Amino acid sequence: MDLTILAQAASQPAETTVSVTRFVPLDVIWEQATKLSWPQAVLAVSFGSVYLLYGWRIFKILVVICFAMLGLFAGIRFGGPFLGTRIWGGVAGFVIFAALSVPLMRWAVSILGAAAGGVLTAGIWYAFGLPEKYILAGAIIGIIAGGMISFIIFRIAVMLFTSFGGGVLIVTGLLSLFYNYDNYRKIEEINIKQWLYDYNWLMPLLLLIPTTVGIIVQNKLIKTSAEWSV
Numbered sequence: 001m002d003l004t005i006l007a008q009a010a011s012q013p014a015e016t017t018v019s020v021t022r023f024v025p026l027d028v029i030w031e032q033a034t035k036l037s038w039p040q041a042v043l044a045v046s047f048g049s050v051y052l053l054y055g056w057r058i059f060k061i062l063v064v065i066c067f068a069m070l071g072l073f074a075g076i077r078f079g080g081p082f083l084g085t086r087i088w089g090g091v092a093g094f095v096i097f098a099a100l101s102v103p104l105m106r107w108a109v110s111i112l113g114a115a116a117g118g119v120l121t122a123g124i125w126y127a128f129g130l131p132e133k134y135i136l137a138g139a140i141i142g143i144i145a146g147g148m149i150s151f152i153i154f155r156i157a158v159m160l161f162t163s164f165g166g167g168v169l170i171v172t173g174l175l176s177l178f179y180n181y182d183n184y185r186k187i188e189e190i191n192i193k194q195w196l197y198d199y200n201w202l203m204p205l206l207l208l209i210p211t212t213v214g215i216i217v218q219n220k221l222i223k224t225s226a227e228w229s230v
Contacts (some may be wrong), residue, residue, distance in 0.1 A: 023074025041176035048169025052214035054161025063108045071097025080149035110150035113157030116164035117146020123204030171206045
């Protein structure tokens, strides 16, 4: 089968062989990072550091914000036909998801922990160069593992999703700063974008390092804090 696919690809015109379907949204990630100005990038890194190291103190607020934003996107996407406009659909989704996350806090944290685990294992799958079209299988492994651990030890779910969320903000801000620096120096041949697309392991590694640091630091801080409670 592999030889047949290769033969068919070789027989097609050059224009069609160049376009490759990507399942990892590198274009979206890069576009979002490059939209930030350098003050916004610095703010993202700063807030991400607080999120990563001290998210365990404000995790309830962060959960409400995360689910409110999730409800906003869901309302915009699916609520328009029922409410007549996407704006009111987004507002309704924002309010409903934010309100539901408060009484269902443990479930919400576990869902976010499972989602973070899914993204991390999908990143590991991508980093090792495994077939990209089956990356969902790697994500499902992380979702199941993250969800089970989150239900067993609630503290781990808090540390996982806050460390990962902070890591995402830090990496996004750093990518933007490197992009602005490359533009300032007018670097065209070798830049951060080229590294991001050429090396599969770069993006997962950039996310894994701060997430791991955040979990380790938060675990130490939680153990020494008598005030923390769920």
